[in-house]
Amino acid sequence: MIGEMLAVLLPILLIIGIIFMLLGSLGLLRFPDVYTRLHAGTKCTTFGSIFICVSIIIYGLYRWVADSDVNGSVIAFHTGIALVAILLTNPTGAHAIARAAHRSGVKPFGAVVDDLQGKDTAVEPKAAKKKTVGKKEAKK
């Protein structure tokens, strides 16, 4: 009974996950800009991996409970650990990439005004050095 229900439920979860994975790759191909590509690539793949990993966790728990198979429990718990690793590392990596792209001078597509101009903390020491050098040159 539960087996037949899961045989319908798990392909639905897999289809939702794989649609978001493919949309993430397609957005990476089609968007015009680093920041929009980051938006598509990271968020869509994180959401899709949640669904695929949840379907595999349910599959492993079913094998553990119904068949009393130890391999199923190992698959379920280790997939859960892998899902937690993805959920912790993926947004952090995206944040680091966006910050690096902004600090290395990549402008957004069609941008007119940069609101973070001069407010970014890593740029300030270099700007301060340039100011001091400018003052010394002015004194000379």
Add this chain to the structure above:
Amino acid sequence: MIDLLVELSAEFWIVLVILLVGITIAMYRVIRGPTAPDRIVGLDVINTLVIVSMVIFGVIQDKFIYIDVAIVYAVLSFISTLYVAKYLEGGRF
């Protein structure tokens, strides 16, 4: 009591093939990216897709060692992404 692995084997294989198609699409962005952050974004997406495809391959083969490898791959790819982003900032560690 039905065997879900036999029941869902075709679905798992189809998901694996579509993930490989997504990796190929992201590979295009890695090769043709106009700037360096574009290539890093492509590598990040490829890392996530490889992690999920390793998990699915472990389920298909019924060997959980692939899932352990996926956990380690997730952490190492995160560290490598952070280091390359730090390098692009032009900066002090």
